[in-house]
Amino acid sequence: MAKERPLTxxxxxxxxxxxxxxxxxxxxxxxxxxxxxxxxxxxxxVKKELLKLNRGVKDYNLEQQYELLILTVEHEKQGAVE
Known part of the structure; x- marks a missing residue:
């Protein structure tokens, strides 16, 4: 029989x-x-996190990305209702 260790x-x-x-x-x-x-x-x-994720991206358009994200979320909500 094996001896049991206390920390086992x-x-x-x-x-x-x-x-x-x-x-x-x-x-x-x-x-x-x-x-x-x-x-x-x-x-x-949303804007804060988008800036954090895309820092260092040349010519990054925050407002365009924000609008696209909002449109996507609204589209998904409409699809969920139907």
């Missing part, structure tokens, strides 16, 4: 804490989806 039964608990740590890092540094913000009606956050 705690290994699953420790692995859960590692997953929680990884999730916290992801939630802090991963930007919110502009499409999700648009479905919630938060226009200012």
């Amino acid at each position: 039964r705690l290994a699953p608990v420790y692995t859960q804490w590692v997953q929680i740590g990884i999730m916290i890092i992801i939630y802090v540094f991963l930007p919110e989806s502009p499409a999700w913000c648009a479905t919630r009606g938060d226009g200012e956050r």
Whole structure:
């Protein structure tokens, strides 16, 4: 019969804490989806996240991308109703 080590039964608990740590890092540094913000009606956050995701893009047109995203969300809502 194998001798049980005291930490062996705690290994699953420790692995859960590692997953929680990884999730916290992801939630802090991963930007919110502009499409999700648009479905919630938060226009200012949509623009903020679009700028964050597209920083460094030469000649980026924020207003055009914002309007396209809003039209897409409205189109999807109409399709869901029908």
